[in-house]
Amino acid sequence: MDPEIPVQEQSPLELDLKEITRKILFLDKWRGIFRYYRLGKNDTTPQNDDGTHMSAEETGDRSRMLRPRGQGQLLSSGFCSIPRLTILSSKLDGFLISPSMATMLQKSLFGDTNQVLSSDWRKAHFKFHDPFSDLAFALQVEKGGAQSIQMAVQGSIIKYLLFTREGKDHDLHSLCNLSQREQEQALAAVLADILWAAGAAQKAIVCLVTQDIQSTSTCDYSSDNFIERLQLFEFSEKGATEKFIYDHLQCFKGEGSHGVIVFLYGLVFSRTFERLQKDLDISTTHLLQCQSGSISCRQAVLNMILTGRASPNVFNGYEKGRSEETLHGVLTRSDVGYLQWDKDTSEGDRLSQVGSMLKTPTFPVWLCNINGNYSILFCTNRQLLSDWKMERVFDLHFYSGQPSQKKLVHLTIDTHSHHWEGEHYEDKRGSGRRFSSVEMVIRTKWRDATINWNGTVPFF
Template sequence: MDREVSGQEQCSQKLDLEEITRKISFLDKWREIFSYHRLGANNTTPQNHEGNHLPADETEDVTGILHPKGQGHLPSNSLCSIPNPSIISSKLNGVPISLAMVMKLRQSLFGNTAHIFSYDWKKAYFKFREPFSDLAFALEVGKGGARGIQMAVQASIIKYLLFTRKGKDGNIHSLREISKREQEQALATVLAGILWAAGAAQKATICLITEDTYVASTPDYSRDDFTERLQLFEFLEKEATEKFIYDHLQCFRGEGSHGVILFVYSLLFSRTFERLQKDLDVTTTHLLQPNAGGFLCRQAVLNMILTGRASPNVFNGCQKGSFQEVLHGVLARSDVGYLQWGRGTLKGDRLSQVGSMLKTPTLPIWLCNINGNYSVLFSTNRQLLSDWKMERLFDLYFYSSQPFQEKLGHLTIDTHSHPWEKDQHEDKHGAEQRFSPVEMTIRTKWREATINWNGAVPFF
């Protein structure tokens, strides 16, 4: 009996020793990982924001983007922080940002110089879904106020892939056959095109983060540690704009790149503050509005991406407000349109109603604002909006940008059969309870349409 107990004790001790050894090995593994990424307690920031020399553990590639050896980005300072952005060499000879420029940026975006971008904005960038998949054309979009900008860019990506890309047939199958290289080319082309349109087809300005700091804190300005490190690159040709973005695409599509913010900065500098001031009116004096600890895009930002002009309203032309002030709407049709459904549409407020300029774009693609959530509706038929016979029975595709969506929504629209509206006196509130928000959004364009989800359960 004693031998049996002794044997059990030895076995138990052996197991304890093995468990301790396993845990030590596990800790050593994580210590090595932390050391490699410089996440340990004795971590120091590797970059010198004030100096011009390159730290010994960084390398510079041919595009001027700086990377730590063996890594794509500068190391993060904590597990929960956003990775530091890819930065470029200050030797690329862009124009360093000035305090006056920074103050003008913040005033135009936030209406003051005290606010800075929230966490969800800083982590937002342009990332595609898996290539050669059902959603190979689609961007992954996170939560927060940057979603509207990402989905407006998404609409332009669909436009490029279906209708303006040379040498490719624009059909639904082609969207699933996109390679990583084609994704990159699409993003560079689209971002350049949007900036070029904002610059009135005369010039575009691109903002990138460098290793140097050009603006110090003042009593009226608090640093955010990336805006102060910008250089501005101006281009007088669209093709040169596209090539520069493609060469520095990691600055917009890399994790922690602040890619969406850099795009917004580039958009404002391309538009110029002078043009921006003329675009806006008394209803919109700045482009972002505070919301639940973050910031949401005002309509002017979305319209600037869609049309090149920061029109603050969705109606056609100019209208008089409640106090006879002149309000600015959309002046011309653009390639990509806009639809919305929500409380404002239920109120019947004429100033919240989307005008025909946005409802009927030159190409059948719409950015949709559905109860504050952004999505894209589109057709692969270029003639849909130019031949009335095409609008009797047609297909639309729906991308919600929600993480759970793995395939495009496929909807068939019938505008000549409308059993959904048997009671002609039914109010909009009753219709909203019976039909999905997507269907109600589509009916702001085709009022009495019947919508078939082709066997799928209506979502969004």
């Protein structure tokens, strides 16, 4: 052998074969589209397989069904509308949703079969800020009913990155020093963990949208051309769940993926309809509520993300309602906590007061509901909630989820210095104090705390 010729050098014939193979695979990828739309004919009107012309509605349905695997859009043309939904091949080892399951899903979400999720829900997905940035750990969140789910997942992402991720530094710097791969690994791990907990650590169901569509002629629910395309994948191991989600992460994080809705559907199926019925009570019979044209999550959805159980209330254990019916609260200590402050809520209403199961979580991370807007408070010191001495003076970090926030807000909490009682905090009602809503939600946990914003203008 000539020593000047590299051992692994490929012959021109081998290179030609590889190039031919690559082109064949590319053509095969689009074969179905070309076949259905008769691109070789002068008549560019989409046709059915029997040669008859498609209606406009059929054209839209066919274009959505024929999207190549893993792609969010088709190339635009004069007769091919751009699909809005990421649809995968149905040749995956799952099972298609049945009409009866679709009906039960609708009833679990809305209480009836006539509602569909609005456009703000359909746009919502799990998208991080840029890697290696001040908010590399944070999801981009827009206004709408899906915000509460995104921020609840955000709390679990911070918990994972700071306290449960193996082999990495657990500090504030590590949150900002994330690569795209690390962001994706965190999202897959967190989504899998939440679904696994909802399935009582026995199984998890992941929902994806595929090409096949079930007949809607016997379906007792309002078809949105989405639920009927669901394919369900059941896993008996959390690790397998995480790997599957990671392999199909574009179905949760991609533009047009309907990622939050797909996750919510998986959450319901993982919990099972039977468990949901036991979790809920007379105060909450379904998971979503419609008010003034908007659709929002009830507390049961947030508690299911935080604890695995769809408890409809925030107090500990069980309480008697006004009609002496038994109301279901939170039964186990959550990993990520929950705090709430609403200026219109009476402090004397015991049923609305957050119990210790949510207020004092395993890890110092809290989902905050402040006047109906959701945000995150967290501390990088894991010992904060296990050593009372740590709660004298400590730092919290605040992420509002609002597009205007470009970096974390650093707050210093002092639970023993009471200089906040000065006259400049008095309001016109004579209550003696005036604080921002962020300060008020912190004081639901540390009642007499002083909050130093460290140069940031307080949020009101």
